Amino acid sequence: xxxxxxxxxxxxxxxxxxxxxxxxxxxxxxxxxxxxxxxxxxxxxxxxxxxxxxxxxxxxxxxxxxxxxxxxxxxxxxxxxxxxxxxxxxxxxxxxxxxxxxxxxxxxxxxxxxxxxxxxxxxxxxxxxxxxxxxxxxxxxxxxxxxxxxxxxxxxxxxxxxxxxxxxxxxxxxxxxxxxxxxxxxxxxxxxxxxxxxxxxxxxxxxxxxxxxxxxxxxxxxxxxxxxxxxxxxxxxxxxxxxxxxxxxxxxxxxxxxxxxxxxxxxxxxxxxxxxxxxxxxxxxxxxxxxxxxxxxxxxxxxxxxxxxxxxxxxxxxxxxxxxxxxxxxxxxxxxxxxxxxxxxxxxxxxxxxxxxxxxxxxxxxxxxxxxxxxxxxxxxxxxxxxxxxxxxxxxxxxxxxxxxxxxxxxxxxxxxxxxxx
Numbered sequence: 001x002x003x004x005x006x007x008x009x010x011x012x013x014x015x016x017x018x019x020x021x022x023x024x025x026x027x028x029x030x031x032x033x034x035x036x037x038x039x040x041x042x043x044x045x046x047x048x049x050x051x052x053x054x055x056x057x058x059x060x061x062x063x064x065x066x067x068x069x070x071x072x073x074x075x076x077x078x079x080x081x082x083x084x085x086x087x088x089x090x091x092x093x094x095x096x097x098x099x100x101x102x103x104x105x106x107x108x109x110x111x112x113x114x115x116x117x118x119x120x121x122x123x124x125x126x127x128x129x130x131x132x133x134x135x136x137x138x139x140x141x142x143x144x145x146x147x148x149x150x151x152x153x154x155x156x157x158x159x160x161x162x163x164x165x166x167x168x169x170x171x172x173x174x175x176x177x178x179x180x181x182x183x184x185x186x187x188x189x190x191x192x193x194x195x196x197x198x199x200x201x202x203x204x205x206x207x208x209x210x211x212x213x214x215x216x217x218x219x220x221x222x223x224x225x226x227x228x229x230x231x232x233x234x235x236x237x238x239x240x241x242x243x244x245x246x247x248x249x250x251x252x253x254x255x256x257x258x259x260x261x262x263x264x265x266x267x268x269x270x271x272x273x274x275x276x277x278x279x280x281x282x283x284x285x286x287x288x289x290x291x292x293x294x295x296x297x298x299x300x301x302x303x304x305x306x307x308x309x310x311x312x313x314x315x316x317x318x319x320x321x322x323x324x325x326x327x328x329x330x331x332x333x334x335x336x337x338x339x340x341x342x343x344x345x346x347x348x349x350x351x352x353x354x355x356x357x358x359x360x361x362x363x364x365x366x367x368x369x370x371x372x373x374x375x376x377x378x379x380x381x382x383x384x385x386x387x388x389x390x391x392x393x394x395x396x397x398x399x400x401x402x403x404x405x406x407x408x409x410x411x412x413x414x415x416x417x418x419x420x421x422x
Contacts, residue, residue: 010043014294166253
């Protein structure tokens with residue numbers, strides 16, 4: 001059995017950034033395991049621009065952004081295995097994987113970084129009535145068909161769900177000559193970035209129908225049309241609001257799910273709101289020496305934030321290995337409590353004694369809030385209050401906590417992040 005100090009599961013933007021950071025923080029024995037035939041993850045099919053504005057201070061396409069980190073990994077001589085599927089990870093950090101070259105093999109690691117990314121929510125999870133004709137795709141599958149395989153899914157499309165991939169594919173299909181008749185969204189607000197709504201829908205005259213869903217699918221062998229209906233506050237279709245659309249393609253962009261089957265099997269505690277691991281300030285999961293970062297932890301809106309978070313995970317994993325597992329000083333974990341519309345926080349707990357001088361806490365809200373305040377409380381003492389013109393579920397929010405502030409606060413037993421009315 002081969003042994004490595006750090007094994008990283010996933011060679012996408014999170015895995016690459018974590019590997020580079022671990023190497024630059026003194027760990028030489030690193031291995032990346034990637035199930036695809038190339039490094040870069042989902043970025044390889046995201047040929048639109050808008051990546052890298054935070055990380056590189058310039059606008060890049062997805063493949064360009066990925067190539068920066070792939071080049072960095074290769075320059076650092078970090079080994080990786082492609083076409084390699086990880087089958088199992090034990091609590092003792094024994095990894096079982098398989099590929100065509102090595103067959104079934106095992107690897108022992110001192111630390112593991114989970115960076116498996118996320119997957120799309122399928123039609124089967126949406127319970128749309130109707131048959132199963134050809135012409136129904138997830139938005140990501142359609143993106144791969146158009147951008148990598150060179151195939152058009154169809155010529156007349158409706159998109160269900162206003163996540164960022166769905167919005168981007170509305171523009172992409174239009175540019176390739178298709179007619180996108182509507183983008184329907186079950187919620188009364190979009191799940192995507194505001195800039196994508198403007199650049200991908202408004203600029204092309206594509207209607208966004210909020211509080212609508214697909215209630216029927218027509219066609220036997222090939223999709224012939226769909227029926228949209230308005231929904232009430234409980235998400236139930238309103239009788240009499242049905243609209244028929246003739247189309248040969250339906251794209252589903254109905255949310256992303258972190259890929260945590262391996263995490264669950266090894267016994268990592270999963271946060272029910274994000275479907276990702278619960279982590280502390282070091283991005284360490286409930287299993288000592290197992291770290292998580294990127295979309296496997298919680299779904300991000302910008303890849304720049306994925307890289308930043310993954311670099312922190314790589315740095316902390318290197319420190320864990322360097323200190324022979326002694327990452328935890330004596331003291332209590334302080335829970336972060338989301339309140340007043342804040343759905344969750346990453347991290348979930350903080351130990352002030354082992355956090356950096358400043359810690360970024362990221363979260364999403366559960367609805368659209370306008371002209372409100374974002375406040376932070378230590379116990380019952382408010383330490384910050386920031387005016388926010390608008391907050392929406394499609395955009396990730398963040399606050400920064402100071403190590404000195406937390407350590408100087410006597411009797412700290414909880415940190416609350418909440419939304420308050422102006």
